Amino acid sequence: MSAAPVVPIRSDVDDPSIRAPLVLGKQNFATVSDSVSQIVERKAPKTWLLLLGLAVSILAILGGSLVDLVSTGIGRWGNNQPVGWAWDITGFVFWIGIGHAGTLISAILFLFRQKWRTSINRAAEAMTIFAVMAAGIYPAFHVGRVWLLYWVFPIPNQMTVWPNFKSPLLWDVFAVSTYATVSILFWFVGLVPDLATLRDRATTRTRQIVFGIFALGWRGSHRHWLNYERAYMILAGLSTPLVLSVHTIVSFDFAVSVLPGWHTTIFPPYFVAGAVFSGFAMVITLMVIVRKAFGLEHMLTMRHLENMAKIILATGTMVGYAYAMEFFIAWYSGNDYERFAFINRAFGPYKWAYWTMVSCNVFIPQLFWFKKVRTSIPAMFVISIFVNIGMWFERFVIIVTSLHRDFIPSSWGYFRPTLIDISTFFGTFGLFLTMFLLFLKFLPSIAMSEVKGVMPAADPHHHGDRHEAHEGLAGGTGNEDRHESDPEVVHA
């Protein structure tokens, strides 16, 4: 599918004339529409059906676990004194963190004009939404009576009592629900022009009606694009501080407490870096499979993957710095409890978890310094899995090791997960994968209108003066060079 580029391409330079293009091969606007829309229009491939079957079976495990949990009680999870918070909050933070890469790609890289984001942003945003859904399972069910979940919102009730606005857990309710809502709005806004493309290509009545309804009558009017682009920019501008605030507030769940090991000011930036780190690992894990399965190698190129590997290296190193800094501060504070918490973390009964975390998150990603590793798909796939595992362990280590040895040795304990703990967490992967597979099949998984917009043929002044393009004052003169005749390789 991916035609070999004609000029040698490099992804380590910024000079647009030799830098790797974002879309490989002989592509024009129509072939972009075709290769993305075909996934939706063709019959589902056998592998997809197989994977969906597998994902739905795992989802059923989640369903079974939750039925058991609700019908019996929260005690089915292994949380108990002294470890009152364990796999539930670990799973919550793990999934929320994964979601953050989606927002980083769609919003922050947009604001930084990183055009390479265009082919991965749609799937990454979808990943965000599904990861937040998976995360939401935990607080929703940990309240015990899930049907009373609405009590977390400030809705008048028969007890005439309001929620405690001083609690970080309530801040989390607002942060996560805002995050989920804004992510969905942003995603939908991005989808509308592509849904219109699918509507206009539709050959069946069902597709015409369904895509027709959701495309909202979009007709590509430039008067609309003008408001649309402004809206997209504003949503990106809103999502950027939002995503930072969400993981900051998630870290407040711990940092605002007075527990040694949790009560540290480094948590907000440390959690945000970790979230981006884990999220990009998940994006690589998924993209490596998706580009192969749907033949999208010409749009999800090695340059995209290599850029993501670099972000993993950068954020992984930040996380490593945070681990070291926590230890330094524990020593420097001179506080015995603080020192004990950290020595116990690294050399206590959970040292196996701690060193798994350090190996997966700090040591292994250092391999990305080597270009050979950064550009090897099997290598980056394996490393991304290690990072996923390592980041789960990071949350586990922070949460459980800080709790399991309380201030007096009589209240020391060792947490072991129950079967329901394990099956609930395993099941959330079923939810995530089911949603993601449905998305891949039924919605445009690559933002067609955005990819078209970064192709050189999209620039009305491809060879002209760019300032004139911006100001539009040239009045037609100097813009005669408009024979865009399909370059062999489109440089963006």
Next chain:
Amino acid sequence: MPEPKTKSRKAHALVGYFDTPADLFHCCETLRDEGYKDFDAHTPFPVHGLEHAMGLRPSRLPWIVLAAAAFGLSSAYLMQWWMGGVDYPLNISGKPSFALPSSIPIMFELTVLCSAFGTFFGMWGLNRLPRYYDPVMKHPSFGRATDDKFFIAVEAKEEKYDPEGTRALLEKLGAKELLEVEP
């Protein structure tokens, strides 16, 4: 504005398309310089700078978002102050029942939430969408406006619109499949 009788009786707009954004860009510039106002471009992606070529004003959306943000911020403050400080003060570890620092996270989140709703609904409102029918969709090739063609539509209500003259102008600029669409 009532439509003068002398102008094209039934037509809503003259619609044609170009193969490249550059041609469309040039066409819009020409129309703008000729004094046309009621014309629109329909493109598969936002062509960079086309609003200048068309002589459009910047979007008014930011003002709507600003209003929504102000609403979100102030309502979050008032909500926390009234619920936590006045209506049902909770004594949690002797902390004040209402204080600004602990209110900031929710004030921030609700500001973002309301701004996002303002952006979302404001944008569709300014665009008068959803609206499932528009006369330009009658052009037989209009489906390609979301694929790979760059459409121009000059409305008949445009003062400068002249069925022959405008057609000749667009043809000269290279527009293809020029057709008058009915309302």
